Amino acid sequence: xxxxxxxxxxxxxxxxxxxxxxxxxxxxxxxxxxxxxxxxxxxxxxxxxxxxxxxxxxxxxxxxxxxxxxxxxxxxxxxxxxxxxxxxxxxxxxxxxxxxxxxxxxxxxxxxxxxxxxxxxxxxxxxxxxxxxxxxxxxxxxxxxxxxxxxxxxxxxxxxxxxxxxxxxxxxxxxxxxxxxxxxxxxxxxxxxxxxxxxxxxxxxxxxxxxxxxxxxxxxxxxxxxxxxxxxxxxxxxxxxxxxxxxxxxxxxxxxxxxxxxxxxxxxxxxxxxxxxxxxxxxxxxxxxxxxxxxxxxxxxxxxxxxxxxxxxxxxxxxxxxxxxxxxxxxxxxxxxxxxxxxxxxxxxxxxxxxxxxxxxxxxxxxxxxxxxxxxxxxxxxxxxxxxxxxxxxxxxxxxxxxxxxxxxxxxxxxxx
Numbered sequence: 001x002x003x004x005x006x007x008x009x010x011x012x013x014x015x016x017x018x019x020x021x022x023x024x025x026x027x028x029x030x031x032x033x034x035x036x037x038x039x040x041x042x043x044x045x046x047x048x049x050x051x052x053x054x055x056x057x058x059x060x061x062x063x064x065x066x067x068x069x070x071x072x073x074x075x076x077x078x079x080x081x082x083x084x085x086x087x088x089x090x091x092x093x094x095x096x097x098x099x100x101x102x103x104x105x106x107x108x109x110x111x112x113x114x115x116x117x118x119x120x121x122x123x124x125x126x127x128x129x130x131x132x133x134x135x136x137x138x139x140x141x142x143x144x145x146x147x148x149x150x151x152x153x154x155x156x157x158x159x160x161x162x163x164x165x166x167x168x169x170x171x172x173x174x175x176x177x178x179x180x181x182x183x184x185x186x187x188x189x190x191x192x193x194x195x196x197x198x199x200x201x202x203x204x205x206x207x208x209x210x211x212x213x214x215x216x217x218x219x220x221x222x223x224x225x226x227x228x229x230x231x232x233x234x235x236x237x238x239x240x241x242x243x244x245x246x247x248x249x250x251x252x253x254x255x256x257x258x259x260x261x262x263x264x265x266x267x268x269x270x271x272x273x274x275x276x277x278x279x280x281x282x283x284x285x286x287x288x289x290x291x292x293x294x295x296x297x298x299x300x301x302x303x304x305x306x307x308x309x310x311x312x313x314x315x316x317x318x319x320x321x322x323x324x325x326x327x328x329x330x331x332x333x334x335x336x337x338x339x340x341x342x343x344x345x346x347x348x349x350x351x352x353x354x355x356x357x358x359x360x361x362x363x364x365x366x367x368x369x370x371x372x373x374x375x376x377x378x379x380x381x382x383x384x385x386x387x388x389x390x391x392x393x394x395x396x397x398x399x400x401x402x403x404x405x406x407x408x409x410x411x412x413x414x415x416x417x
Contacts, residue, residue: 015051017069017145019250019279022046026062034060041144043254047279049145065278069145069248079358080185081217081350082198090130092196093355094228097188097323098342102367104229107412113230113373118266119259120366121252123215123241125223126351132220132235135227139237140258142251147242185357186323189345193357201354215245216351221358222270222366224349229370233377236264247271253283260287265376268369269296269315270362272307281312288314293376293383295369297361304334304404311336316372316387319405320344320364325394327401331361339391339406341367371412378416390415 017040022028028048032039037052049069059066084092094104117137127136185193219237226235238255241247252269259267267287273280287294298319299307310317320331320343327333328344343364350356368387375383391408398405 015053015146017248017250018050018052018055018066019069019253019277020048020050020066021064021279022048022062023064031060031062041250041254043250043257045282047253049250051145067249067277067279069250079356080200081354081356082193082200083354084199085197088196090349091228091231093224093347096192096347097186098344098346099229101323101325101342102410103413107374107416110413110416111374111377113233113370113377116230116233116266116373116377117236117262117264118226118230118233118268118369118373119236119238119255119262119264120219120222120226120268120270120369121238121240121255121259122219122222122268122270123245123247124239124243125219125237126216126349127237129220129224129349129351129353131224131349132227135231135233135235136223137234137236139239140255141239142255142258143239143242144251144254145248147246147248147251186345188323189347189357193347198355215241215243217356218245218270218362220351221346221348221356222268222362225346225363225366226268226370226373227349229367230373230377233266233370233373236262241271249273249277249280253279256280256283256287260290260292264292266293266295266369266372268366269294269309270365272297272299272310274305274307276308276312280309284309284312284315293369293372295365295372297365298334298337299332300330300360300362301332302330303332305332306334306336307332316368316384317406318361318365318368320359320361321394321405321409325392325397325409327398327405328359328361330359331364333401333404335404337404337406339368339387340364340394340409342409368410371410371415374412375415386415390417 032050035052035056037050040051041049223235240251240255295316296310298310298317309315316338317336319333319337319340320328321340322328322344341364343361344359346363347357372383375386388407390411392411393408395402
């Protein structure tokens with residue numbers, strides 16, 4: 001846990017943000033003054049964001065807990081960005097191999113997610129992308145406080161955009177927009193891209209785009225998956241990560257509260273935090289208790305160590321598989337996984353009217369979030385059980401991970417039946 005009471009004081013050259021929860025009648029301004037800091041924001045429920053120059057060794061009267069609001073980005077990998085002929089349908093990728101694997105085409109006549117709102121907590125989204133026009137509802141930004149990586153605080157609290165293929169989170173890697181896609185795209189996806197007339201960007205153009213907005217593509221790609229899988233649902237884009245993929249626990253928690261209070265029935269969280277935080281755990285618990293379906297990516301460390309929020313009680317943690325139903329090489333696994341979904345060589349929208357092919361549990365999670373929207377559009381309860389039961393069993397194909405990839409790989413047709 002991240003309760004830091006009693007730790008040795010640490011002083012930094014620059015101020016940093018901490019989350020403070022107080023007792024009901026405490027005066028937060030007096031508490032901030034006693035800590036030598038200032039109040040930056042409040043999310044209600046006696047939870048505040050403060051700017052401090054040091055971690056206190058003792059709590060002033062009225063403080064229930066203090067925890068750092070720190071961030072750790074994940075390293076990058078490979079991917080590819082491409083254009084298609086203007087005459088090509090903007091949602092052409094709904095027929096890609098990964099979507100065929102989960103029976104999207106056969107399930108679509110049964111439900112399209114009508115009347116459901118899916119909140120996606122992410123980076124900025126390209127609202128003008130042809131795939132997303134008409135699919136977005138009013139969103140909001142949560143960029144309070146100071147978002148700094150490598151601050152020397154407890155980095156186990158670090159939130160990061162969960163993307164094994166996300167070179168845009170590691171500009172030194174330069175691998176996100178990588179034209180040499182043929183070396184790692186599976187044959188089925190490669191054939192689909194060829195049939196779609198994909199024209200990959202030259203390395204110089206791709207590299208320039210990568211430096212321009214490292215995290216912009218992550219939010220757009222996730223929204224693109226939601227849009228093609230649940231086309232009549234509305235996507236609520238909630239920006240809690242800046243253009244470098246930097247986000248904080250406080251901003252994520254405030255976005256969750258906003259989603260619940262503004263009518264979202266489903267929340268997608270394609271990011272991970274390697275340690276628990278009281279603030280986020282409490283906020284997600286409130287969302288689950290309010291009847292919201294919360295979905296999160298399991299992580300890309302190829303390990304069984306729980307990642308949060310995917311491992312919090314009530315959250316549907318999603319692992320990634322490839323197109324043969326084998327665990328994706330990067331995907332986390334373990335007893336906290338709820339289900340698995342395709343996460344290798346996923347095609348979706350990319351800023352500027354482009355499209356991209358990437359891999360990661362970041363793209364498995366929105367498939368399950370969209371599935372939840374399809375189910376919630378049809379029935380008033382039992383969505384979680386339908387998702388768990390509506391799967392294809394994959395343990396036999398993953399003998400080293402029996403019981404660690406959830407109940408199976410999602411099958412939309414089975415779930416909707």
